[in-house]
Amino acid sequence: MRVINDISEQHAEVTGLDVRRVNESAEMQSVSRLAGELWRNHYMPIIGPAQVEYMLDRFQSPSAIAGQIAAGYQYFMLYHDSRPIGYFAWLADSADSSLQIGKLYIGQSRQRTGLGSRVIAFTERHCRTQDLRQIWLTVNRRNHSAMAFYLRNGFVNGGCLLQDIGAGFVMDDYRMVKELPPA
Template identity: 30%
Template structure:
């Protein structure tokens, strides 16, 4: 299993995370959601000021993975309605399928366990077969299907997946 360096994102690194998100989203979501929805959601979720503010919140975490000097992925987690939620997990397209997602998930689920949460949850687009396959491999199963209106006429059509810690 390769080793990747995982460390928390600091405020000056926020633009690099947003740029990495854009590269990953473009590759992952074309064909699943429209370009307009990609642009809307990136603007909503990766606004630099908002991400910097999130870094100050004790119940939110933003971790990044490096392969040597190269930033190759990130994971965001938060406590949502009392549950530990993996809110974002993105690996650069050139570095996928090398175990980086697996390493980030191991890192963030170790934190959830340490904090005493009985499970970790996440939302994934129902058509995102690659991510669903990865999450199954990481031990997540589908808890329920949800549809959320996120504004501007856009809908998120997701599965909520959970991984129970024993």
């Protein structure tokens, strides 16, 4: 497991913070377990238990995560004092000069501490090294706290997206976009 120190070194006020790239099966299982905790806590009131369980199985099971990594996603776990507190994942598209943040989840006790903003800043630095000019993501239209977070971090609402994900469920999202100025 490779420790990425950019986030913790750049923000010394958070001691004991590690960012680790996810590559091994055991790490994917850890992400899946954490996703279950975080998603059930946060999304039950927004999309309901049936859709949460369906999406966890389809998108955040260890095998789904392994498939995403095989397709080019990079997953990272956030640890504080060796305890997992969040995770994020992204997928670069060099043809489009963009990077999609496919996942960004922080445990409730760590939200509103600046950690999510550090992840965004870390992502921006990565994009600049890869000559990527845009970061984008999707956020559930009823997830008001996340939308406010992304707006505070320089994203703009790029419009509605409605995607059928099977089993009678849809993702009813906004596409949030942040343009990065040339270096």
